[in-house]
Amino acid sequence: MFITLEGVDGAGKSSHLNWLETWFTSRGRQVRMTREPGGTAIGEQLREMVLHQPMHAETEALIMFAARREHIEQVIRPALAAGEVVISDRFTDASFAYQSGGRGLPEARLAVLEDWVHADLQPDLTFLFDLAPEIAAQRLSSARAPDRFEREQTDFHARVRAAYLRRAEQFSARIRIIDGSRSIDQVRLQLSTVLDAAMETKV
Ligand SMILES: Nc1ncnc2c1ncn2[C@@H]1O[C@H](COP(=O)(O)OP(=O)(O)OP(=O)(O)O)[C@@H](O)[C@H]1O
Numbered sequence: 001m002f003i004t005l006e007g008v009d010g011a012g013k014s015s016h017l018n019w020l021e022t023w024f025t026s027r028g029r030q031v032r033m034t035r036e037p038g039g040t041a042i043g044e045q046l047r048e049m050v051l052h053q054p055m056h057a058e059t060e061a062l063i064m065f066a067a068r069r070e071h072i073e074q075v076i077r078p079a080l081a082a083g084e085v086v087i088s089d090r091f092t093d094a095s096f097a098y099q100s101g102g103r104g105l106p107e108a109r110l111a112v113l114e115d116w117v118h119a120d121l122q123p124d125l126t127f128l129f130d131l132a133p134e135i136a137a138q139r140l141s142s143a144r145a146p147d148r149f150e151r152e153q154t155d156f157h158a159r160v161r162a163a164y165l166r167r168a169e170q171f172s173a174r175i176r177i178i179d180g181s182r183s184i185d186q187v188r189l190q191l192s193t194v195l196d197a198a199m200e201t202k203v
């Protein structure tokens with residue numbers, strides 16, 4: 001099973017990684033936690049570049065998919081083949097949300113890259129942590145120093161959020177919207193409701 005976590009910066013994705021891992025391990029499943037951009041040695045180097053160095057929006061998109069190509073080859077496919085549950089903090093929905101919604105690249109460009117890099121692989125389940133960018137930015141401001149994406153203005157994040165919500169409509173069977181404005185406990189309750197239902201049909 002391949003699960004991805006998505007949402008604007010500060011929506012609360014990473015806050016639930018350990019909880020999600022435990023949810024599966026306590027049910028006897030092996031879990032592989034990973035993230036994008038990154039997840040491999042090359043991917044983490046590309047992450048450093050793309051999060052901190054100014055570049056053309058298309059360069060940014062290409063780097064995201066280059067890192068993803070390596071991630072799929074080295075981590076995602078082998079783990080899935082071994083029967084593990086793979087949980088990735090971001091995946092291709094983020095490219096559509098940030099590089100198309102946020103930066104304005106045509107979706108068709110990203111669809112070409114998606115088709116090139118993983119035509120035959122999609123997450124089984126995606127949690128979209130949805131939250132007003134203003135609140136997300138407030139949460140982040142006390143948490144850590146901002147990267148290139150987190151330094152963008154609110155309208156950038158509003159476009160990212162809108163693009164995510166459009167994808168959730170387009171892929172409604174896969175993408176489940178989680179109300180990220182609620183407390184951590186209430187977010188977990190939403191996650192477990194979706195997971196309980198998903199496991200009934202998958203395993
Ligand atoms: N439901 C919540 N209520 C209040 N604060 C929260 C909630 N979820 C997360 N936070 C806090 O908000 C901040 C951002 O959360 P987190 O790092 O999980 O977001 P993220 O989606 O992983 O962000 P990024 O995309 O930048 O990695 C953290 O300080 C976290 O403690």
Ligand SMILES: [Mg+2]
Nearest residue numbers: 013014015089
């Ligand atoms: Mg995070």
